[in-house]
Structure formats: structure tokens, C-alpha cells
Amino acid sequence: MKETALHSTRSTQKLVTIPMLAAVAFILQYLEFPIPLMPSFLKLDFSTLPALIGGLMYGPVAGIIVEVLKNALHMLFKNTDGLLIGELANVVAGASFILVAVSMQRLGQGKKGFLLGLALGTLLMSAVMAVANAFFLLPAYAALYQMPMETLLSTFGATSVWSLVLYGIVPFNIFKGAMLSLVAYPVYVKLGSRLNPRAAN
Numbered sequence: 001m002k003e004t005a006l007h008s009t010r011s012t013q014k015l016v017t018i019p020m021l022a023a024v025a026f027i028l029q030y031l032e033f034p035i036p037l038m039p040s041f042l043k044l045d046f047s048t049l050p051a052l053i054g055g056l057m058y059g060p061v062a063g064i065i066v067e068v069l070k071n072a073l074h075m076l077f078k079n080t081d082g083l084l085i086g087e088l089a090n091v092v093a094g095a096s097f098i099l100v101a102v103s104m105q106r107l108g109q110g111k112k113g114f115l116l117g118l119a120l121g122t123l124l125m126s127a128v129m130a131v132a133n134a135f136f137l138l139p140a141y142a143a144l145y146q147m148p149m150e151t152l153l154s155t156f157g158a159t160s161v162w163s164l165v166l167y168g169i170v171p172f173n174i175f176k177g178a179m180l181s182l183v184a185y186p187v188y189v190k191l192g193s194r195l196n197p198r199a200a201n
Contacts, residue, residue: 014058018065022070025051047094049187059106067091089133097121097122097180101121115185122181130165130166130170133161134165
């Protein structure tokens with residue numbers, strides 16, 4: 001009986017916390033800023049952090065749900081062109097990072113596992129976004145804006161899709177993952193036992 005009550009309480013807490021984290025992530029998404037020497041369309045924000053916290057609390061699927069809800073809000077309130085490409089890219093990037101970081105933390109059950117997960121999550125996010133941009137996102141932008149790929153690439157000073165990916169997309173996502181990790185790891189060290197009862201030294 002007591003176990004059933006605890007499960008019900010946790011389920012209710014989860015239903016309240018996930019939308020709240022999504023709202024916080026949506027607000028943080030407004031605080032994006034460009035990175036010097038990076039293509040202008042790549043902007044850094046820390047909106048993945050609330051989703052990562054949700055993942056640590058309730059599992060990687062919960063973190064990905066936060067990412068989806070955050071981008072749904074972005075689509076409704078901030079997206080001006082009505083296109084889903086930016087939101088889709090943000091979900092894919094955040095989900096790949098969160099999935100590995102949280103899964104490794106749970107497998108390693110502590111700080112070392114989480115630190116390894118952050119590193120591997122950064123690598124996976126960079127690889128996934130490289131492939132996604134090369135084969136889907138950049139061609140989709142060119143098609144939707146009805147311009148030749150060469151014209152789109154020239155606006156970013158690139159001569160080919162892979163030059164933009166290798167010298168722009170990949171470095172940006174590595175930098176983004178590193179910045180997220182630098183903030184997330186101290187938060188986890190301080191609040192790990194509260195975020196996840198299985199957190200350990």
C-alpha cells in the first residue's frame with residue numbers, strides 16, 4: 001500500500017515537473033547568442049540543461065520529452081517562418097546528447113559515469129548533427145527557401161556541404177557539448193543524490 005502511494009506521488013510529481021522543465025528550457029532558448037568564427041545561423045543556448053535534469057530525474061525518455069515540449073513551445077511562440085527544420089534539429093541534437101549522458105550515468109551510477117556520458121554525448125551529438133545537416137537539414141533549407149545549394153553555402157562562406165559541416169557544424173556542436181558539460185557536471189555533483197536516488201560517488 002505504501003509502495004503504491006509512493007509510486008502515485010512520483011508519477012504526479014513527474015507529470016508536473018516535466019512541463020515545468022520544458023517551460024524553463026523554452027525561456028532559456030530565448031537567451032541564445034552567436035559564437036565568434038562560427039556560421040551565423042549557429043547560436044548557443046543552454047536550453048538543453050533543464051531537459052538533461054529531467055533525464056537524470058526520470059530517465060532519458062523524460063529528458064527527450066522535455067526537448068520535444070520545449071521545441072513545440074518554440075514553434076508556437078517564436079518561430080516566424082513556420083518551418084520545422086530548426087526545431088527538428090534542436091530536438092535531434094538535444095536528444096542524442098541527453099540519451100547518452102543519462103544512460104551512462106545510470107550504467108555507471110555516479111559521477112564518473114555521468115562525466116563519461118557527457119563526453120560521449122558530445123561526440124554523438126556532433127556526429128549525428130554532421131550527418132543530419134549534410135543529408136537532410138541543409139538540403140531542406142535550400143529547398144524550402146527555393147535557392148540552389150551553392151547559393152546557400154556561399155552565404156556562410158562555404159564551398160561545399162562537407163566543408164560547412166566539418167569546419168562549422170562539427171566544431172560548434174563540440175563546443176556546445178563542452179559548454180553544457182561544464183555547467184551540468186557541477187550541478188550534478190551538488191544535486192546528484194536529489195536528482196537520482198542511485199547517484200553515487
